Amino acid sequence: MVNDPGDVGCLRRLPHLDELQARARAVNRRLLDTERVGQGCVLASPAFERIARPTFTEDGRRAPALRFGDPRVQALAGALCTTTLAVTGITNRSLRALMTGLLGGAKYSMNQAGYDLARLRVNGLITRLEHRNLYRLTDDGLAFAIFYTKVHDRVLRPLLAVDQPPSPSSIRKALHDIDIHVTQRINNVRLLPTAA
Structure with a gap:
């Protein structure tokens, strides 16, 4: 159904209008933030080095690299650029659906999606919502996704072809x-x- 309040987790009828408006404003704010970050996306050198090379977090945990040019990482960056994920959030299932298409139909398992979500979280590119298996992009995560995608698609691909x-x-x-x-x-x- 088009414009169904259930799409944002609300009930129908006038008594729920305030809740529906609040949720719709939150969705709109996330969408506008996504577009704002996409317009001025420059990944500062320290942030790029932190993401592109294996590092350690402040609490001493290993943060795996997200190497630029790796087909799986590029597909992951492309998946994170979709406005659907930026607005509704990221789940293992939604990530698998997008990644399968971006990897040209190659198999992308639940375990691979779980690993990718974990390394995005450890690198500070997504945050997990409490008591849910739902993740939101951070500002660094959105900058990472847009930067990797834009540089690959708009600079490297045309230069190589x-x-x-x-x-x-x-x-x-x-x-x-x-x-x-x-x-x-x-x-x-x-x-x-x-x-x-």
């Missing part, structure tokens, strides 16, 4: 010329090509 259409033919020709000159230089020095 610059030698293929629809990139401009002048750039493809320049890369082809560079490849020819590098190959000639290697041949002149008589370096053996490495095994691929």
Whole structure:
């Protein structure tokens, strides 16, 4: 049903209007916060190092790395960017549904989702709501997700595919010329090509 108060956990009828308005305002606030963080998403160097490398938390626990470029981490960042998760929260089930699609249909088990949720929590990217198996993104978590996704999709992917259409033919020709000159230089020095 469209616009069902049950979607935000409220009952119908006028006696519940105040509760419904409060919950709708909270959903709207989370959505606006998500959009605000997405507009100015710069991951400061210390935060990036803390997330991208294995570290230890303040209480001495090991925080596993979320390495940039790793397909599972990139899919995880993409899943966290969805407004649905930002507004409704993250569960093991909702994360599995998104990750399966983002990983190209590859199997993504309940245990993998649990591990990913744990490492996001330990790195301070999500927080668990009390007495529930529901998580919310922190500001750092949203910045992580948007930064990883934007840099990968808008910078690296186009740069790596610059030698293929629809990139401009002048750039493809320049890369082809560079490849020819590098190959000639290697041949002149008589370096053996490495095994691929």
